[in-house]
Structures are given as structure tokens and as C-alpha cells.
Amino acid sequence: MPAESDTKLSLTVNGDANQISVDVRATLVDALRDRLGLTGTKKGCDRGECGACTVLVDGRRVLACMTLAVTADGKDIMTIEGLAPDGELHPVQQAFLENDAFQCGFCTPGQVVSAVACVAEGHVASTEEIREWMSGNLCRCAAYPQIVAAVTAAAAALEEDVA
Amino acid sequence: MRTFSYERAANVDDVLSALGQPDTCLIAGGTELVNWLKEGIEAPQHVVDISGLPLADVEVTADGLRLGALARMSDVAADPVVRRDYPVLADSLLQAASPQLRNMATIGGNLMQRTRCPYFRADVALPCNKRTPGSGCAALHGDTSSQAIFGWSEGCVATHPSDLAVALAALGAQITVLGPDGSRDIPATEFHRLPGEEPHRHNELRSDELITAVTAPGPVPRSHYLKVRDRVSYEFAVVSAAAVVECDGRIVTTARVALGGVAHRPWRLVAAEEALVGVDLDDISALRSAVERSFTEARPLPHNEFKVELAQRSTVRALRTAGGETT
Numbered sequence: 001m002p003a004e005s006d007t008k009l010s011l012t013v014n015g016d017a018n019q020i021s022v023d024v025r026a027t028l029v030d031a032l033r034d035r036l037g038l039t040g041t042k043k044g045c046d047r048g049e050c051g052a053c054t055v056l057v058d059g060r061r062v063l064a065c066m067t068l069a070v071t072a073d074g075k076d077i078m079t080i081e082g083l084a085p086d087g088e089l090h091p092v093q094q095a096f097l098e099n100d101a102f103q104c105g106f107c108t109p110g111q112v113v114s115a116v117a118c119v120a121e122g123h124v125a126s127t128e129e130i131r132e133w134m135s136g137n138l139c140r141c142a143a144y145p146q147i148v149a150a151v152t153a154a155a156a157a158l159e160e161d162v163a
Numbered sequence: 164m165r166t167f168s169y170e171r172a173a174n175v176d177d178v179l180s181a182l183g184q185p186d187t188c189l190i191a192g193g194t195e196l197v198n199w200l201k202e203g204i205e206a207p208q209h210v211v212d213i214s215g216l217p218l219a220d221v222e223v224t225a226d227g228l229r230l231g232a233l234a235r236m237s238d239v240a241a242d243p244v245v246r247r248d249y250p251v252l253a254d255s256l257l258q259a260a261s262p263q264l265r266n267m268a269t270i271g272g273n274l275m276q277r278t279r280c281p282y283f284r285a286d287v288a289l290p291c292n293k294r295t296p297g298s299g300c301a302a303l304h305g306d307t308s309s310q311a312i313f314g315w316s317e318g319c320v321a322t323h324p325s326d327l328a329v330a331l332a333a334l335g336a337q338i339t340v341l342g343p344d345g346s347r348d349i350p351a352t353e354f355h356r357l358p359g360e361e362p363h364r365h366n367e368l369r370s371d372e373l374i375t376a377v378t379a380p381g382p383v384p385r386s387h388y389l390k391v392r393d394r395v396s397y398e399f400a401v402v403s404a405a406a407v408v409e410c411d412g413r414i415v416t417t418a419r420v421a422l423g424g425v426a427h428r429p430w431r432l433v434a435a436e437e438a439l440v441g442v443d444l445d446d447i448s449a450l451r452s453a454v455e456r457s458f459t460e461a462r463p464l465p466h467n468e469f470k471v472e473l474a475q476r477s478t479v480r481a482l483r484t485a486g487g488e489t490t
Contacts, residue, residue: 007169025164027197047198051263060237060266066197067267070169071190071212114263121262135396136261 009073013038014082022069029053029064031072032079040080040109044138051137054110055079061117080109083116091161092116095154096147103141111137115151124155165206172213175375179343181211182371189213189373191233192267194260195276202286204277204294214269218375221245227381228252232271232374236327237262239270248382251405251485255330255388261397271374273327274338274354277365278427279399280309280321292318292362300362307464309401312471314426319362320464323355323427324399330388332421332429333405336379342372351377352421355428365427383407387485389477390423400424402474404481413444418482420454422474432457432478444486447479454478 011018013036020035029046032038032055044052046065053064056078083090092115095101102108114137118124123133130151131144139147172178181187186208190196199205218231221242228249230239239245240256260268282289282301290299302310302320310320331338331351338349355366368374386407392398403423409416418439421429438453454475461471 023166024169025166025200047201048194048264051261054263061263062267063194063263066194066264068169068190068193068197068210071193071214118262123262132396133262136263138397 007070009069011036011069011072011075011077013077014079014085024068024070026069027065028055028057028067028069028072028077031069032064032077038079038081042106042109044107044110049138050107050110051114052107052110054114054137056113056117061114078113080113083112090116091157092119092150092154095150095157099146099150099153101143101146101150102139103143107137107139107141111139111147115147115154118151119155119158124151127152164200164203165208167207167210169210169212171215172211173215175216175218175341175373178211178213178216178373179341179371181209182373183343184209187211191269191272192235192264194264194268195272199277202284204283213373219269224378226378228379230270230377230379232376233269235266236260236268236270236273237265240265248384249334249379249386251330251333251383251386251388251407252327252379255326255390255405258388258390258396259326270327270377273325274331274374274377275366275368276325278321279324281306283321292358293321293365294363296361296363303464306466308466309424310464310467311426312461312463312467312474313430314357314428315462315464316358316360316362318360319358319427321358321362321427322424323429324423325355325429326388326390326400326403326423328355329403329421329423329429330405331377331379332431333386333407333419334379334381334383335419336377338374339376339378340368340372341375342369346375348378352429352431357427385409385485385487387481389481389484391473391477402470402477404474404477405429406478406481406485408444408482408485410444410486413486415439415442415444415482415486420478420482422478425470425474434459435478439482444483444488447483450479450482451475454482 007024042052044050048066055064118133188207218233220231222229236256246253290301336351388405390400390403400423405421407419420432434456435454438456442449
């Protein structure tokens with residue numbers, strides 16, 4: 001039975017239009033995972049401190065755990081599931097594989113989505129710049145050097161694509 | 164979490180009338196409010212989303228810079244005029260939070276953030292006069308390593324964490340707020356309240372007002388924000404220093420310095436600013452003597468005495484970087 005505080009939302013996620021009903025208090029990470037079954041986005045800290053829940057909203061990387069789902073009504077969202085729509089890996093995903101850029105994998109979807117944005121923003125000029133601009137994504141397994149290598153490789157690959 | 168009604172404000176008049184009803188919070192980026200809702204720090208009946216209002220412009224004016232309250236931290240930090248002419252401001256934004264948070268968070272919201280004091284933020288009820296007036300201050304005789312060295316009272320020893328506020332205080336900026344009776348300007352140095360006997364009153368914004376803009380005089384090309392923290396990034400300041408200088412060669416003609424991490428508001432070093440006039444930026448011991456004038460009034464707590472020395476060294480370094488460090 002719908003609760004009094006349920007709200008209807010229109011969320012475009014990975015190119016698909018969705019109409020869902022959520023509690024007004026639900027965060028976007030809860031809506032994506034529990035209402036849309038898109039469990040690629042992880043809930044790490046649920047307080048904006050780890051970056052595991054990173055998604056793109058209207059093209060910008062943001063934290064889904066800090067976003068009330070109702071505020072995303074009408075917006076365009078991309079999650080980790082949207083990066084390889086035809087099964088062909090995105091260059092960032094390929095680079096993470098080739099550079100051994102994850103161990104347990106829990107932070108990885110957030111790292112990958114954040115890296116996609118980091119490269120698009122152009123914050124990849126050096127190792128130091130990548131470390132700083134990826135610093136919103138924590139990795140308890142400390143795969144950081146390999147993550148930086150992956151972002152470096154992905155940036156080069158994407159630049160070749162454009163050239 | 165208590166449930167609430169949610170609406171999107173179509174214009175500023177909508178916001179003012181919504182603020183007229185009790186138990187109402189505004190949401191912009193949500194990067195503080197959503198945590199307050201989760202932790203029970205705020206439990207409003209009504210949440211009004213102001214993120215769509217046309218208050219996000221970054222404008223160059225005749226006297227300086229005007230930032231709309233809804234401008235995103237990331238957009239302001241990336242603005243070419245801000246980067247070139249207000250480096251202290253760009254630095255204060257880029258060293259704050261994370262790229263994801265800066266894409267969400269707004270200028271106005273950043274000023275409205277609350278203390279990171281672990282007793283205030285605890286998920287169990289602890290004596291905290293900010294959260295529950297009259298309950299006491301667990302920090303005072305507890306862990307004071309992250310607490311204030313200036314301006315504290317026995318009711319509250321917390322600091323204010325905003326980096327932006329420190330830069331704005333050094334710039335002599337004004338915060339424009341709008342209420343039912345019109346607009347007024349609050350100096351950035353006075354927006355955040357010292358605790359006194361009413362620690363639960365965090366800042367000067369009234370419950371029926373919203374921040375619309377921040378204006379700063381400038382340009383200030385010789386300016387710098389130095390943030391000292393326990394790790395390289397994605398962490399609040401232990402101590403920070405915003406310095407704005409004008410020089411004749413290497414000699415300081417004017418200086419403005421504000422510190423973060425030392426009080427519940429950015430702490431302008433008024434005595435030091437006067438003493439810095441005529442000092443050579445390459446004369447470190449003269450810089451240090453001038454800065455020391457503002458620290459006779461420091462009141463450290465048992466675990467934060469290190470902040471007194473750290474803040475003075477940070478100030479000297481920030482001044483030299485602002486002036487274009489040479490020797």
C-alpha cells in the first residue's frame with residue numbers, strides 16, 4: 001500500500017525513461033538500487049565521505065547517497081551500468097582491467113564513473129592532477145597506484161579516439 | 164527520518180512565503196542538509212528545493228566580483244576570472260570537499276554548513292549546546308584537538324569548517340540576504356556567530372531569510388589560501404590561512420589575513436594586519452613578529468596548543484605565497 005510520503009518521479013537512467021514511486025526521504029542510491037534494480041552503484045558510507053555511490057547527473061559526477069531522489073526528478077542519470085550498453089567495455093573499464101585497478105571491487109563502480117568524468121573534465125595532465133581529482137573516491141584495498149595508471153591509460157586512449 | 168513535504172520553488176517570492184511557515188528547510192545542493200536529516204540534526208516538516216532559481220551567476224562588477232548564492236563550488240572555482248584575479252577564492256574552493264561534492268554544493272550552502280565537532284555530529288546524544296541548548300559541552304573537557312583557540316566559551320568550543328568563509332573574510336566580502344522586509348548585507352567576518360551564551364545560533368541568517376549573493380571587492384591577484392590538513396586531500400582543515408596583500412616591490416603596503424580551524428568564524432588577524440605594513444616579504448622574522456601580535460589573545464585548550472604555533476607559521480607562509488615567494 002503506498003505510504004503517504006510516496007512521491008512519483010520521472011528518472012531517465014542510462015537513456016531509459018522510468019516512472020517510479022519512492023518515499024520522499026529516499027536517496028537516489030536507494031532509488032537506483034531498490035526501485036530500479038541497478039545495483040552496480042554501491043552504498044559505501046551513506047554520508048558523502050567515500051565516493052562509492054558516484055553517478056553522473058546531467059553529465060556531472062555527484063554522490064547518489066547525498067541526493068534526495070525527489071530532487072533528481074526530470075534529470076538525466078548515468079550509472080556504471082550505462083557505460084557498456086552493447087557489452088563492449090568503455091575505455092575506462094578496459095583500462096581498469098588492464099591495469100589491475102581493483103581488488104575487492106566494492107569502490108570500483110564509483111571509481112570508474114568518477115574516472116569517466118575526470119577524463120571528460122580534462123583533469124588528467126599528470127599523476128598528481130589525477131590523484132587530486134580522483135581524491136573523492138576512497139579505496140580501502142589501496143589500489144590507488146593502479147587506479148591512477150588506469151585513468152592515465154584511459155585518458156590516452158580516449159584522446160586517440162578523438163584525434 | 165521524519166517525513167516532510169517537498170516542493171520546488173519557482174521563484175524567490177515562493178521561497179520567502181515558504182520560509183514564513185515554521186519547520187521549513189531549504190535545499191540547494193543537499194550535501195549538508197541530507198546528512199542533517201539522516202542524523203536528526205534537522206527534522207523539518209517542509210523541504211523547499213531552491214536549486215532551480217536563477218541565482219547562480221558569477222559576474223564581474225565595477226568594484227569586484229558577485230557570486231550568486233546558487234553558483235556551484237566547481238563552477239566558481241573553474242571560472243577564468245576567479246582563477247586569475249581571486250586566487251584565494253579559487254584555492255579555497257578547490258581544496259574543499261571532493262569533485263563530486265563541489266559539483267553539487269553551492270556558495271550559499273557552503274556558508275550554511277555547520278561544525279564538524281565530533282560531539283555535535285555524533286550519532287548518539289552527547290552533551291552539546293549546539294544540538295540541544297542547555298545540555299552542556301562534552302568537548303570542553305573531552306577531546307579538544309580539533310577545537311577553537313579563539314572566541315570560544317564554556318558553552319561551546321567548536322570551530323567553523325568552511326574554507327570559502329575564510330577566503331571571503333580576508334577579502335572583506337559581503338553576504339547579501341533577502342527577507343520579507345528586503346535585502347541586507349552581512350559582512351563575511353560577522354556572518355558566523357561566536358558561541359557566547361547561545362551556541363545553538365550558528366549564524367546571523369534569520370529563519371525567514373535566504374542568502375542570494377556574495378560580493379567581494381577586487382581584483383586581488385596577490386592572494387592565497389593555505390590549508391593544513393591530516394591528509395593531502397578530501398579533508399577539513401586543521402588550520403588554514405587566507406592572505407591578501409598589496410606590495411610596493413617586496414614591501415607590504417596592505418595585508419588582510421583570516422584563519423580557519425581556530426574559531427567558530429574566520430578569524431581576522433587585525434593587529435597583525437596593522438603591524439605588517441612596511442614589512443619586507445623576504446624578512447621572515449619580521450613577518451613572524453608582526454603575526455605574533457594577533458596571538459597574544461589566543462586561548463588554546465589542552466589538546467590543541469599546537470594550533471597556536473601552526474597557525475602563525477601558516478600565516479607567514481600564506482603571506483609569502485600571496486606576495487609571490489622569492490627567497
